[in-house]
Amino acid sequence: MPPRRVTVHHENEASNETQSSVGPEGPPPPPQLERNIKNEFRKECPPVFDGTGDPAKAETWIRAIERIFKFLRCTNQERLSCVTYQLTGSAEFWWETKQRTMTREQLGALTWENFKEELYDKYILRSYRKDKKAEFYNLKQGRMTVTEYDRALCDMSRYAPEQVNTDEKMAEKFCAGLRHEIRMALACRGRLSYAESLSRALDVEEAMPREKTTTPTTPTPPKP
Known part of the structure:
Protein backbone atom coordinates (compact mmCIF):
# COMPACT_ATOMS: atom_id res chain seq x y z
CA MET A 1 0.00 0.00 0.00
CA PRO A 2 1.65 3.27 -1.10
CA PRO A 3 2.35 5.95 1.57
CA ARG A 4 -0.19 8.74 1.95
CA ARG A 5 0.79 12.04 0.47
CA VAL A 6 0.83 14.98 2.85
CA THR A 7 -0.36 18.22 1.28
CA VAL A 8 1.40 21.31 2.64
CA HIS A 9 -0.71 24.43 2.46
CA HIS A 10 1.99 27.03 2.09
CA GLU A 11 -0.39 29.87 1.35
CA ASN A 12 -2.45 29.25 4.50
CA GLU A 13 0.67 28.99 6.65
CA ALA A 14 2.05 32.21 5.19
CA SER A 15 -1.19 34.05 5.83
CA ASN A 16 -1.32 32.68 9.38
CA GLU A 17 2.26 33.85 10.02
CA THR A 18 1.43 37.28 8.66
CA GLN A 19 -1.61 37.56 10.88
CA SER A 20 0.32 36.44 13.94
CA SER A 21 3.10 38.97 13.27
CA VAL A 22 0.63 41.80 12.68
CA GLY A 23 -1.47 40.99 15.73
CA PRO A 24 -4.95 42.21 16.58
CA GLU A 25 -3.84 45.86 16.91
CA GLY A 26 -2.46 46.24 13.38
CA PRO A 27 1.12 46.66 12.15
CA PRO A 28 3.70 48.19 14.49
CA PRO A 29 4.27 51.96 14.15
CA PRO A 30 7.25 53.10 12.07
CA PRO A 31 10.36 54.01 14.07
CA GLN A 32 10.51 57.67 15.05
CA LEU A 33 13.30 59.70 13.49
CA GLU A 34 15.63 61.48 15.90
CA ARG A 35 15.03 65.24 15.65
CA ASN A 36 17.80 67.72 15.10
CA LEU A 125 24.25 89.48 41.75
CA ARG A 126 22.48 88.62 45.00
CA SER A 127 22.72 92.25 46.12
CA TYR A 128 20.82 93.33 42.99
CA ARG A 129 18.11 90.73 43.58
CA LYS A 130 17.90 91.72 47.25
CA ASP A 131 17.41 95.39 46.36
CA LYS A 132 14.72 94.49 43.83
CA LYS A 133 12.96 92.35 46.41
CA ALA A 134 12.90 95.26 48.86
CA GLU A 135 11.68 97.56 46.08
CA PHE A 136 8.81 95.16 45.38
CA TYR A 137 7.97 94.95 49.08
CA ASN A 138 7.69 98.76 49.33
CA LEU A 139 5.97 99.27 45.97
CA LYS A 140 3.08 101.78 46.11
CA GLN A 141 0.85 103.26 43.44
CA GLY A 142 1.80 106.85 44.18
CA ARG A 143 1.16 109.01 41.11
CA MET A 144 0.93 106.02 38.77
CA THR A 145 -2.35 105.05 37.20
CA VAL A 146 -3.92 101.75 38.26
CA THR A 147 -2.81 100.17 34.99
CA GLU A 148 0.79 101.36 35.43
CA TYR A 149 0.83 100.21 39.05
CA ASP A 150 -0.54 96.79 38.12
CA ARG A 151 2.08 96.39 35.39
CA ALA A 152 4.89 97.34 37.76
CA LEU A 153 3.56 94.92 40.38
CA CYS A 154 3.47 92.01 37.92
CA ASP A 155 6.91 92.83 36.49
CA MET A 156 8.61 92.94 39.89
CA SER A 157 6.81 89.97 41.43
CA ARG A 158 9.54 87.67 40.02
CA TYR A 159 11.94 88.98 42.66
CA ALA A 160 9.70 87.84 45.54
CA PRO A 161 7.53 84.97 44.23
CA GLU A 162 6.92 83.65 47.74
CA GLN A 163 5.03 86.86 48.60
CA VAL A 164 2.50 86.44 45.78
CA ASN A 165 2.35 82.68 45.16
CA THR A 166 -1.45 82.59 45.62
CA ASP A 167 -4.27 84.68 44.22
CA GLU A 168 -5.18 85.82 47.74
CA LYS A 169 -1.65 87.09 48.41
CA MET A 170 -1.54 88.85 45.06
CA ALA A 171 -4.87 90.60 45.76
CA GLU A 172 -3.70 91.68 49.23
CA LYS A 173 -0.44 93.05 47.85
CA PHE A 174 -2.24 94.90 45.07
CA CYS A 175 -4.79 96.52 47.40
CA ALA A 176 -2.21 97.43 50.03
CA GLY A 177 -0.28 99.59 47.56
CA LEU A 178 -3.25 101.44 46.08
CA ARG A 179 -3.85 105.12 46.71
CA HIS A 180 -5.82 105.79 49.89
CA GLU A 181 -9.11 106.78 48.28
CA ILE A 182 -9.12 103.79 45.91
CA ARG A 183 -8.11 101.40 48.68
CA MET A 184 -10.94 102.65 50.92
CA ALA A 185 -13.45 102.20 48.10
CA LEU A 186 -12.36 98.58 47.68
CA ALA A 187 -12.31 97.86 51.43
CA CYS A 188 -16.11 98.01 51.68
CA ARG A 189 -16.41 95.32 49.01
CA GLY A 190 -15.03 92.62 51.29
CA ARG A 191 -12.63 89.92 50.17
CA LEU A 192 -12.02 90.09 46.41
CA SER A 193 -9.89 88.08 44.03
CA TYR A 194 -6.99 89.73 42.27
CA ALA A 195 -8.92 90.12 38.99
CA GLU A 196 -11.91 91.56 40.84
CA SER A 197 -9.70 93.97 42.79
CA LEU A 198 -8.09 95.22 39.59
CA SER A 199 -11.46 95.65 37.88
CA ARG A 200 -12.94 97.55 40.85
CA ALA A 201 -9.88 99.77 41.15
CA LEU A 202 -10.13 100.71 37.48
CA ASP A 203 -13.81 101.55 37.92
CA VAL A 204 -13.09 103.75 40.96
CA GLU A 205 -10.26 105.49 39.15
CA GLU A 206 -12.53 106.19 36.17
CA ALA A 207 -15.15 107.76 38.43
CA MET A 208 -12.67 109.98 40.29
CA PRO A 209 -12.38 113.63 39.22
CA ARG A 210 -9.40 114.15 36.99
CA GLU A 211 -6.72 116.65 37.90
CA LYS A 212 -7.02 119.76 35.81
CA THR A 213 -3.90 120.93 34.09
CA THR A 214 -3.56 124.70 33.82
CA THR A 215 -1.64 126.10 30.88
CA PRO A 216 0.54 129.06 31.88
CA THR A 217 -0.45 132.20 29.98
CA THR A 218 2.05 134.88 29.09
CA PRO A 219 0.82 138.45 29.69
CA THR A 220 0.53 140.53 26.58
CA PRO A 221 2.74 143.61 26.67
CA PRO A 222 0.96 146.99 26.55
CA LYS A 223 0.78 148.66 23.19
CA PRO A 224 3.13 151.60 22.82
Whole structure:
Protein backbone atom coordinates (compact mmCIF):
# COMPACT_ATOMS: atom_id res chain seq x y z
CA MET A 1 0.00 0.00 0.00
CA PRO A 2 1.65 3.27 -1.10
CA PRO A 3 2.35 5.95 1.57
CA ARG A 4 -0.19 8.74 1.95
CA ARG A 5 0.79 12.04 0.47
CA VAL A 6 0.83 14.98 2.85
CA THR A 7 -0.36 18.22 1.28
CA VAL A 8 1.40 21.31 2.64
CA HIS A 9 -0.71 24.43 2.46
CA HIS A 10 1.99 27.03 2.09
CA GLU A 11 -0.39 29.87 1.35
CA ASN A 12 -2.45 29.25 4.50
CA GLU A 13 0.67 28.99 6.65
CA ALA A 14 2.05 32.21 5.19
CA SER A 15 -1.19 34.05 5.83
CA ASN A 16 -1.32 32.68 9.38
CA GLU A 17 2.26 33.85 10.02
CA THR A 18 1.43 37.28 8.66
CA GLN A 19 -1.61 37.56 10.88
CA SER A 20 0.32 36.44 13.94
CA SER A 21 3.10 38.97 13.27
CA VAL A 22 0.63 41.80 12.68
CA GLY A 23 -1.47 40.99 15.73
CA PRO A 24 -4.95 42.21 16.58
CA GLU A 25 -3.84 45.86 16.91
CA GLY A 26 -2.46 46.24 13.38
CA PRO A 27 1.12 46.66 12.15
CA PRO A 28 3.70 48.19 14.49
CA PRO A 29 4.27 51.96 14.15
CA PRO A 30 7.25 53.10 12.07
CA PRO A 31 10.36 54.01 14.07
CA GLN A 32 10.51 57.67 15.05
CA LEU A 33 13.30 59.70 13.49
CA GLU A 34 15.63 61.48 15.90
CA ARG A 35 15.03 65.24 15.65
CA ASN A 36 17.80 67.72 15.10
CA ILE A 37 17.07 69.93 18.08
CA LYS A 38 19.81 72.44 17.28
CA ASN A 39 18.31 73.22 13.87
CA GLU A 40 14.82 73.52 15.38
CA PHE A 41 16.21 75.78 18.10
CA ARG A 42 17.94 78.10 15.62
CA LYS A 43 14.78 78.45 13.55
CA GLU A 44 13.22 80.30 16.52
CA CYS A 45 15.91 83.03 16.24
CA PRO A 46 17.14 82.80 19.87
CA PRO A 47 19.00 85.85 21.23
CA VAL A 48 22.66 85.77 22.17
CA PHE A 49 24.24 86.87 25.45
CA ASP A 50 27.67 88.49 25.62
CA GLY A 51 27.89 89.11 29.36
CA THR A 52 27.80 92.91 29.12
CA GLY A 53 25.16 95.35 30.28
CA ASP A 54 23.08 95.55 33.43
CA PRO A 55 21.55 92.53 35.23
CA ALA A 56 18.17 93.15 33.61
CA LYS A 57 19.72 92.23 30.25
CA ALA A 58 20.76 88.80 31.55
CA GLU A 59 17.30 88.26 33.02
CA THR A 60 15.62 89.12 29.73
CA TRP A 61 17.92 86.73 27.86
CA ILE A 62 17.20 83.82 30.21
CA ARG A 63 13.44 84.34 29.94
CA ALA A 64 13.57 84.50 26.13
CA ILE A 65 15.64 81.30 25.92
CA GLU A 66 13.35 79.44 28.31
CA ARG A 67 10.27 80.38 26.27
CA ILE A 68 11.83 78.67 23.24
CA PHE A 69 12.80 75.62 25.30
CA LYS A 70 9.25 75.23 26.58
CA PHE A 71 7.81 75.64 23.10
CA LEU A 72 10.12 72.93 21.70
CA ARG A 73 9.71 70.75 24.83
CA CYS A 74 13.47 70.40 25.17
CA THR A 75 14.98 67.91 27.57
CA ASN A 76 17.66 68.87 30.07
CA GLN A 77 20.50 67.70 27.81
CA GLU A 78 19.00 69.44 24.77
CA ARG A 79 18.83 72.71 26.70
CA LEU A 80 22.45 72.51 27.75
CA SER A 81 23.63 71.62 24.24
CA CYS A 82 21.68 74.50 22.67
CA VAL A 83 22.38 77.28 25.16
CA THR A 84 26.16 77.15 24.75
CA TYR A 85 25.76 78.29 21.13
CA GLN A 86 24.09 81.49 22.36
CA LEU A 87 26.99 82.61 24.56
CA THR A 88 29.37 85.06 22.93
CA GLY A 89 32.18 87.35 24.02
CA SER A 90 33.05 87.37 27.71
CA ALA A 91 30.07 85.14 28.55
CA GLU A 92 31.47 82.39 26.33
CA PHE A 93 34.93 82.69 27.94
CA TRP A 94 33.35 82.64 31.40
CA TRP A 95 31.47 79.41 30.74
CA GLU A 96 34.53 77.71 29.22
CA THR A 97 36.54 78.64 32.32
CA LYS A 98 33.72 77.47 34.59
CA GLN A 99 33.59 74.08 32.89
CA ARG A 100 37.33 73.58 33.31
CA THR A 101 36.98 74.02 37.06
CA MET A 102 34.32 71.27 37.28
CA THR A 103 35.06 67.60 37.76
CA ARG A 104 33.90 64.97 35.28
CA GLU A 105 31.17 63.90 37.72
CA GLN A 106 29.93 67.48 38.09
CA LEU A 107 29.80 67.96 34.32
CA GLY A 108 27.90 64.68 33.90
CA ALA A 109 25.32 65.66 36.54
CA LEU A 110 24.93 69.23 35.25
CA THR A 111 21.32 70.36 34.77
CA TRP A 112 19.69 73.42 33.25
CA GLU A 113 18.85 74.72 36.73
CA ASN A 114 22.53 74.40 37.70
CA PHE A 115 23.52 76.43 34.64
CA LYS A 116 21.01 79.15 35.55
CA GLU A 117 22.30 79.31 39.13
CA GLU A 118 25.86 79.76 37.88
CA LEU A 119 24.80 82.47 35.43
CA TYR A 120 22.73 84.29 38.07
CA ASP A 121 25.61 84.26 40.54
CA LYS A 122 27.89 85.73 37.88
CA TYR A 123 25.70 88.29 36.10
CA ILE A 124 22.67 88.89 38.36
CA LEU A 125 24.25 89.48 41.75
CA ARG A 126 22.48 88.62 45.00
CA SER A 127 22.72 92.25 46.12
CA TYR A 128 20.82 93.33 42.99
CA ARG A 129 18.11 90.73 43.58
CA LYS A 130 17.90 91.72 47.25
CA ASP A 131 17.41 95.39 46.36
CA LYS A 132 14.72 94.49 43.83
CA LYS A 133 12.96 92.35 46.41
CA ALA A 134 12.90 95.26 48.86
CA GLU A 135 11.68 97.56 46.08
CA PHE A 136 8.81 95.16 45.38
CA TYR A 137 7.97 94.95 49.08
CA ASN A 138 7.69 98.76 49.33
CA LEU A 139 5.97 99.27 45.97
CA LYS A 140 3.08 101.78 46.11
CA GLN A 141 0.85 103.26 43.44
CA GLY A 142 1.80 106.85 44.18
CA ARG A 143 1.16 109.01 41.11
CA MET A 144 0.93 106.02 38.77
CA THR A 145 -2.35 105.05 37.20
CA VAL A 146 -3.92 101.75 38.26
CA THR A 147 -2.81 100.17 34.99
CA GLU A 148 0.79 101.36 35.43
CA TYR A 149 0.83 100.21 39.05
CA ASP A 150 -0.54 96.79 38.12
CA ARG A 151 2.08 96.39 35.39
CA ALA A 152 4.89 97.34 37.76
CA LEU A 153 3.56 94.92 40.38
CA CYS A 154 3.47 92.01 37.92
CA ASP A 155 6.91 92.83 36.49
CA MET A 156 8.61 92.94 39.89
CA SER A 157 6.81 89.97 41.43
CA ARG A 158 9.54 87.67 40.02
CA TYR A 159 11.94 88.98 42.66
CA ALA A 160 9.70 87.84 45.54
CA PRO A 161 7.53 84.97 44.23
CA GLU A 162 6.92 83.65 47.74
CA GLN A 163 5.03 86.86 48.60
CA VAL A 164 2.50 86.44 45.78
CA ASN A 165 2.35 82.68 45.16
CA THR A 166 -1.45 82.59 45.62
CA ASP A 167 -4.27 84.68 44.22
CA GLU A 168 -5.18 85.82 47.74
CA LYS A 169 -1.65 87.09 48.41
CA MET A 170 -1.54 88.85 45.06
CA ALA A 171 -4.87 90.60 45.76
CA GLU A 172 -3.70 91.68 49.23
CA LYS A 173 -0.44 93.05 47.85
CA PHE A 174 -2.24 94.90 45.07
CA CYS A 175 -4.79 96.52 47.40
CA ALA A 176 -2.21 97.43 50.03
CA GLY A 177 -0.28 99.59 47.56
CA LEU A 178 -3.25 101.44 46.08
CA ARG A 179 -3.85 105.12 46.71
CA HIS A 180 -5.82 105.79 49.89
CA GLU A 181 -9.11 106.78 48.28
CA ILE A 182 -9.12 103.79 45.91
CA ARG A 183 -8.11 101.40 48.68
CA MET A 184 -10.94 102.65 50.92
CA ALA A 185 -13.45 102.20 48.10
CA LEU A 186 -12.36 98.58 47.68
CA ALA A 187 -12.31 97.86 51.43
CA CYS A 188 -16.11 98.01 51.68
CA ARG A 189 -16.41 95.32 49.01
CA GLY A 190 -15.03 92.62 51.29
CA ARG A 191 -12.63 89.92 50.17
CA LEU A 192 -12.02 90.09 46.41
CA SER A 193 -9.89 88.08 44.03
CA TYR A 194 -6.99 89.73 42.27
CA ALA A 195 -8.92 90.12 38.99
CA GLU A 196 -11.91 91.56 40.84
CA SER A 197 -9.70 93.97 42.79
CA LEU A 198 -8.09 95.22 39.59
CA SER A 199 -11.46 95.65 37.88
CA ARG A 200 -12.94 97.55 40.85
CA ALA A 201 -9.88 99.77 41.15
CA LEU A 202 -10.13 100.71 37.48
CA ASP A 203 -13.81 101.55 37.92
CA VAL A 204 -13.09 103.75 40.96
CA GLU A 205 -10.26 105.49 39.15
CA GLU A 206 -12.53 106.19 36.17
CA ALA A 207 -15.15 107.76 38.43
CA MET A 208 -12.67 109.98 40.29
CA PRO A 209 -12.38 113.63 39.22
CA ARG A 210 -9.40 114.15 36.99
CA GLU A 211 -6.72 116.65 37.90
CA LYS A 212 -7.02 119.76 35.81
CA THR A 213 -3.90 120.93 34.09
CA THR A 214 -3.56 124.70 33.82
CA THR A 215 -1.64 126.10 30.88
CA PRO A 216 0.54 129.06 31.88
CA THR A 217 -0.45 132.20 29.98
CA THR A 218 2.05 134.88 29.09
CA PRO A 219 0.82 138.45 29.69
CA THR A 220 0.53 140.53 26.58
CA PRO A 221 2.74 143.61 26.67
CA PRO A 222 0.96 146.99 26.55
CA LYS A 223 0.78 148.66 23.19
CA PRO A 224 3.13 151.60 22.82
